[in-house]
Structure formats: C-alpha cells, structure tokens
Amino acid sequence: MAAAFFNAMADPLRAIAISxxxxxxxxxxxxxxxTMREAGINxxxxxxxxxxxxxxxxxxxxxxxxxGDEFPVIPVALREDWPVSDTRGQPVACIREIRDEIKRxxxxxxxxxxxxxxxx
Numbered sequence: 001m002a003a004a005f006f007n008a009m010a011d012p013l014r015a016i017a018i019s020x021x022x023x024x025x026x027x028x029x030x031x032x033x034x035t036m037r038e039a040g041i042n043x044x045x046x047x048x049x050x051x052x053x054x055x056x057x058x059x060x061x062x063x064x065x066x067x068g069d070e071f072p073v074i075p076v077a078l079r080e081d082w083p084v085s086d087t088r089g090q091p092v093a094c095i096r097e098i099r100d101e102i103k104r105x106x107x108x109x110x111x112x113x114x115x116x117x118x119x120x
Contacts, residue, residue, distance in 0.1 A: 001032065001099055002063065002082075004041045005106040010115040020055055024048030032087055035095045039103065063109070080109075
C-alpha cells in the first residue's frame, strides 16, 4: 500500500518506491486489493517481493512497518519505522483504517521531502 501511494503522489524524477517484505505472501490479499481500489489504486497485478540486499542497494531511505528483529541488515542513508498494523486477517473496516494511516504517512513524507508530483 505504501509504495503504491508513494508512487502515485511522488514525482518519479525525484523518487520512486519499491515494495518488499521480509516474509512476503504469494499474492496481495483480495481485501487489500479491494480497499486500495476504493482509494483509486489498482493492485490486482501486484506481486509481493522479498526484501534483499540487492533489491535495496542504492536506496537512500528505507521505511519499515514494524518488521522488528526479522529485518535484514540493509545499509541505507536513512531508515524510518512506521508501527503500522498488519492487514493480514483483519476485517475490511480495519484494513481501510490501516490504508488511510499509511496514506497519511506517505503524504507527509512526500511533502516534507519535496517529492510531490507537479509540486502539488
């Protein structure tokens, strides 16, 4: 969700986001796809990726979402942890709340770093 919101809000000439997890599922859960569709973002073709050193190589910012000790050592310039609830097994109403919290956090990050698309 965070990478999708980020890439929708940020100027791709300034920054892009890649989504990856320490224990990614085989697919994006249908409830997440549905709630993101409500927000105007289509994740139906998204495929979860495993976070690896190679994938993160060259990143200047790494945002984690409560990964804790499972997180591999990835050298980056900056790291932020957003303690966001896991959507797995949650009812749709809770997934919407999580989605909206992630969207707010992404909007704050993109704005504070000056990465807004079209300066908006």
